[in-house]
Amino acid sequence: MATVAEQTPTAVAAAARPRSPRRRSARGGGLLAVMVEHSVAVVLAIAFLAPFVIVVLTAMMTDRQALSGNVWPHPFRWANFGDVLARNNIPRYAANTFLYAGLSTVGVLLSSIPVAYALSRIRWRGRGVAFVAVLATMMLPVQVTVVPIYVMFAKLHWVGTLAPLIIPNFFGDAFSIFLLRQFFLTIPEEYADAARVDGAGEWRILLSIVVPLAKPAIAAVGLFSFLYAWNDFFGPLLYLGERQENWTLSVALSQFRGLYHVQWNLTMAATVLFMLPAVLIFFAAQRSFVEGVTLTGVKG
Amino acid sequence: MGSGPLGPAPRVMTRTLGGRWAAAPAAAGPAVAPARRRARRRSAWRRRLTVLSMLAPWLIGLAVFFGYPLVSTAYLSFTHYDLLSSARWVGLGNYRYMGHDPYFWPAVRNSLWMICIATPLTVAFAFCAAQVLTKIRRGAGVFRTVFYLPTLVPPVAATLGFLVLLRPSGAVDRLLGLLHLPQPLWFDDPRYSKPALTLLGMWGIGSIMIIFLASLLDVPEDLYEAAEIDGANAWHKMRYVTLPTISPVILFAAVTGMIDALQYFTQGYVAAVVAGGQESGAGAGSSLGYPLTSTLFFPTWLYQQGFQYFNMGYAAAMSVVLFGAALVVVLILLATSKRWVHTAGGFR
Numbered sequence: 134m135a136t137v138a139e140q141t142p143t144a145v146a147a148a149a150r151p152r153s154p155r156r157r158s159a160r161g162g163g164l165l166a167v168m169v170e171h172s173v174a175v176v177l178a179i180a181f182l183a184p185f186v187i188v189v190l191t192a193m194m195t196d197r198q199a200l201s202g203n204v205w206p207h208p209f210r211w212a213n214f215g216d217v218l219a220r221n222n223i224p225r226y227a228a229n230t231f232l233y234a235g236l237s238t239v240g241v242l243l244s245s246i247p248v249a250y251a252l253s254r255i256r257w258r259g260r261g262v263a264f265v266a267v268l269a270t271m272m273l274p275v276q277v278t279v280v281p282i283y284v285m286f287a288k289l290h291w292v293g294t295l296a297p298l299i300i301p302n303f304f305g306d307a308f309s310i311f312l313l314r315q316f317f318l319t320i321p322e323e324y325a326d327a328a329r330v331d332g333a334g335e336w337r338i339l340l341s342i343v344v345p346l347a348k349p350a351i352a353a354v355g356l357f358s359f360l361y362a363w364n365d366f367f368g369p370l371l372y373l374g375e376r377q378e379n380w381t382l383s384v385a386l387s388q389f390r391g392l393y394h395v396q397w398n399l400t401m402a403a404t405v406l407f408m409l410p411a412v413l414i415f416f417a418a419q420r421s422f423v424e425g426v427t428l429t430g431v432k433g
Numbered sequence: 434m435g436s437g438p439l440g441p442a443p444r445v446m447t448r449t450l451g452g453r454w455a456a457a458p459a460a461a462g463p464a465v466a467p468a469r470r471r472a473r474r475r476s477a478w479r480r481r482l483t484v485l486s487m488l489a490p491w492l493i494g495l496a497v498f499f500g501y502p503l504v505s506t507a508y509l510s511f512t513h514y515d516l517l518s519s520a521r522w523v524g525l526g527n528y529r530y531m532g533h534d535p536y537f538w539p540a541v542r543n544s545l546w547m548i549c550i551a552t553p554l555t556v557a558f559a560f561c562a563a564q565v566l567t568k569i570r571r572g573a574g575v576f577r578t579v580f581y582l583p584t585l586v587p588p589v590a591a592t593l594g595f596l597v598l599l600r601p602s603g604a605v606d607r608l609l610g611l612l613h614l615p616q617p618l619w620f621d622d623p624r625y626s627k628p629a630l631t632l633l634g635m636w637g638i639g640s641i642m643i644i645f646l647a648s649l650l651d652v653p654e655d656l657y658e659a660a661e662i663d664g665a666n667a668w669h670k671m672r673y674v675t676l677p678t679i680s681p682v683i684l685f686a687a688v689t690g691m692i693d694a695l696q697y698f699t700q701g702y703v704a705a706v707v708a709g710g711q712e713s714g715a716g717a718g719s720s721l722g723y724p725l726t727s728t729l730f731f732p733t734w735l736y737q738q739g740f741q742y743f744n745m746g747y748a749a750a751m752s753v754v755l756f757g758a759a760l761v762v763v764l765i766l767l768a769t770s771k772r773w774v775h776t777a778g779g780f781r
Contacts, residue, residue, distance in 0.1 A: 181636065383590075397597055
């Protein structure tokens, strides 16, 4: 018994230590094993990259080449990207998508941060029930509640506009609340206690202590919300399908081939342009991403 | 984890010290008790108001976008409703029709296929990829980035990419031809359209893989050393050390994977509409399920019934079925998890 009590603090300290790739040298694994492991990794890396390569190469083919089975474009037709932008109202769809993603992100952050704080840093009766409600809403398939919500927005005459996609985000997002709560739980209580002794209210503590300390998690949640909206297809299809000028890029792209028959080269050029922002954001904020994703899997 | 037993102690102190009122009358003799009690009660009220002010938007959202729709879906499922005229009560009519609806059961079968075959394959693949990443010594960051990158591709874009990748006489087709392997038509063959979608899912495993990777790196090294002293080989270490230690993460991956499979829509929709050669505005989906009904998933059929045919009562009934399915899946996983998930960490 005594030994367990002594061990626990060290175990906690070990878990809190920043993760570093495990040093393998200590235990076995000869040269052959290392070579096998690395070649498996290389094969997998090629498999993960191949679709990107094919998409980008197809995007630069001429119409004729795109119909043939050739893999390598000859000549490279860079003008495809310009053609796609010029011919298709794509700037308009991009503006719609940015509007949807940007405003959603603002809404999610404004509404979810205080909820996550109340669920992690303040004790109150019913907190457990509220947390279960967050988990339940997070796990509910969207299609379960979609019919009445659609009816509601139809009665408000919002179908065909971006409002049904943006407004709900200002009323808290379960996944973001969950993720922020997990992070808030890791912030030491001492800072807040010191502020409480000085007479600071909970809102003050949230805004002046917890939010600055939680910047990485907030950045991750912001990125996830932005990308969720950027990638979303079901919502825009449902509410904007009939109103072409309000389409987002995902809906526009899904109709692309219908509009242009079999012009895979132009479709792929549009695909490249559509995936580019997400990939660029990732490289700009890789650390936030990985920390955020890891946080979703940590037990509270 | 460690904050559990230590947590309450400082909080009890803050409750008496925290309110501005509590400190003042502390030295005033017999009058202290009621004054302090009143002060404490007042600070408890302030606390409740603060909590309420933080929760308010979410509580409204919970009622408007979750509570009310659940009740309303249940009600609408017993009606005939087309948005234009008011709902007409039809009792169990919608549920009875499911048995005769020629597309209902294919949709159920296809969704079950995603839950029972695609999801386990995808989760297992994510685990293997994470396992590979733990063994990399040089350039681990580069490999991790490459493995993660596909997750960032918007699902519509990823589906279009795979339609090009797997098209007849496309890159994969020619590679398979060179190797003298069978060259299926993938998105144009009802037997191969779901495997093609599964490949697409396996390409985008990044998030779950990163979670697996973090938990694999967290398995205490001394457990492996102890196992080695006991003469364990690689399989033993995997079976008796790695898998039990990370079992909570496997449960997490299984639950989220199954829920995702239940609402699987975008990739199936785009693959069917684009491969099926639909030429009209968004929403026209006569090629949904192409080829044949092989990509008609439960949410796809719900979408078509509710928002293209405006059989909203029937769509609501399908929503209720979906809700039941989600509940069953989660409850089964949680119930069986007691047998195979170890929550005590390294110590038993």
